[in-house]
Amino acid sequence: MTVSRRDVLRWTVCAGALPAIPPAARAQAYPARPVRIVVPVAPGGANDVTGRLIAQWFTERLGQQFLVENRPGAGTNLGTEAVIRSAPDGYTLLISGSNAAINPSLFANLNFNYIRDVAPIGSIVRVPQLMQVNPSVPARTVPEFIAYAKANPGRIAMGSGGIGSPAHVIGEYFKLATGTDLTHVPYRGAAPAVTDLIGGQIQVAFTELATSLGHVKEGRLRALAVTTATRTPVLPDVPTLSEFIPGFEASQWVGLAAPKDTPPAIVEKLNAAINTGLADAKLKTRFADLGGMVMPGSPADFAKLIRDETEKWAKVIRDAHIKPI
Numbered sequence: 001m002t003v004s005r006r007d008v009l010r011w012t013v014c015a016g017a018l019p020a021i022p023p024a025a026r027a028q029a030y031p032a033r034p035v036r037i038v039v040p041v042a043p044g045g046a047n048d049v050t051g052r053l054i055a056q057w058f059t060e061r062l063g064q065q066f067l068v069e070n071r072p073g074a075g076t077n078l079g080t081e082a083v084i085r086s087a088p089d090g091y092t093l094l095i096s097g098s099n100a101a102i103n104p105s106l107f108a109n110l111n112f113n114y115i116r117d118v119a120p121i122g123s124i125v126r127v128p129q130l131m132q133v134n135p136s137v138p139a140r141t142v143p144e145f146i147a148y149a150k151a152n153p154g155r156i157a158m159g160s161g162g163i164g165s166p167a168h169v170i171g172e173y174f175k176l177a178t179g180t181d182l183t184h185v186p187y188r189g190a191a192p193a194v195t196d197l198i199g200g201q202i203q204v205a206f207t208e209l210a211t212s213l214g215h216v217k218e219g220r221l222r223a224l225a226v227t228t229a230t231r232t233p234v235l236p237d238v239p240t241l242s243e244f245i246p247g248f249e250a251s252q253w254v255g256l257a258a259p260k261d262t263p264p265a266i267v268e269k270l271n272a273a274i275n276t277g278l279a280d281a282k283l284k285t286r287f288a289d290l291g292g293m294v295m296p297g298s299p300a301d302f303a304k305l306i307r308d309e310t311e312k313w314a315k316v317i318r319d320a321h322i323k324p325i
Helices: 005-017 023-029 045-062 074-084 099-106 142-151 166-178 190-199 209-217 264-278 281-289 299-320
Strands: 035-039 066-070 092-097 118-127 129-133 157-160 183-186 204-208 222-226 252-259
Touching: 035 045, 035 074, 045 066, 045 092, 045 118, 045 252, 045 264, 045 281, 074 092, 074 099, 074 252, 092 099, 092 118, 099 166, 099 299, 118 264, 118 299, 129 166, 129 209, 142 222, 157 166, 157 190, 166 183, 166 204, 166 299, 190 204, 190 209, 204 209, 209 222, 252 264, 252 299, 264 281, 264 299
Parallel strands: 035 066, 035 092, 157 183, 157 204
Antiparallel strands: 092 252, 118 252, 129 204, 129 222
16 A cells, blocks of 8 residues: 555544543552562661552552562662663652762762752651661760770771661761761671670661660660661660760761653652651651651652752761762
C-alpha cells in the first residue's frame, strides 16, 4: 500500500487533536504497575528499614507492589546514580539519606548533581546518632569526656562506619566544635566499629541509636549524649550534645526522592501518602523503635533540608580536611 504525503499529514493532525491525558488523571491512575524503591546501602540500618516500612505502607495504600532493591556501593553513589538515570515516570524511586548531602563535598568527580538531578518527594524520619564510650573511659558526661580528650590529644580512638559516613562527619563536627583531637578509625560499617568499641580497641563512637541501644541498656557501652536537638524518648535520661555545646545539632535523616522531571502530580500523590503514613500510630511506633522521629512535610520542605544539610556538611568536610580513600 502506498501512503501519500497528504495521508501522513492528515494522520498527524488527527493525532494532535486527540485529547492529552491531564496530569491529574495520570496521578489518579498511578501506580499502574509495580514500583521499585532503590535503597543505596546494604540491608540493615536506618535507610534500609525506612525503605522497607515505606514500601509496605505504599503497597497497602496504593494498590500496587512497591519493591525494595538494595544497590550499595561508592558511599551510596552507585544506587543514587542508577535512579537519577532512570525514566522520570514514578516507577523508580530513591531512599535518600544524609550521604546525599555529604557526598557532593566529599567526592570531587561525581557523575551527577544531586540537588539538580532529583525531585524531592518528602522527608520521612530523623534518627539520632548516639555518642557512646567504652565503660573503661573515665568520663560519665560530655564535659568530662572533653576534658579527658584535651588531656590526651591524639590518644583517643574514634570509630565510625567508614570515611565520609554520617557517623564520621558528625564525629569530626564534634571535634571542631570542642577543639579536641581524636584519632579517627574507619570500619566497614557500624557493626564492626561497635564490636571493637565494646572490646576496648577504640574508646568512642557516634552510631545510629538502634545500632547500640541494646549494648547501652545491658551496660556494655556508656551513652554520653544524643546528637539531635531534642532528647529521644527511647533514652530520656541521656542528654543532647547541645545541652553542653550550644547550637550543636546533627543527625541522620531519611527521605524519598525520584528522578528530576517526574510529574509533579505523582510527586504530590506520593508525598501525601508519606504524610498519611507518618500520622499513623502503628507506623510511628515502628520508627520510634529505631529511636527515630518522623518528619512529615512538603516536597519543598525536603528540598530545603537537603540544601541546608549540603551547605552544613560542606563546611565540616572542608574544615576537617576529610578526603575519601
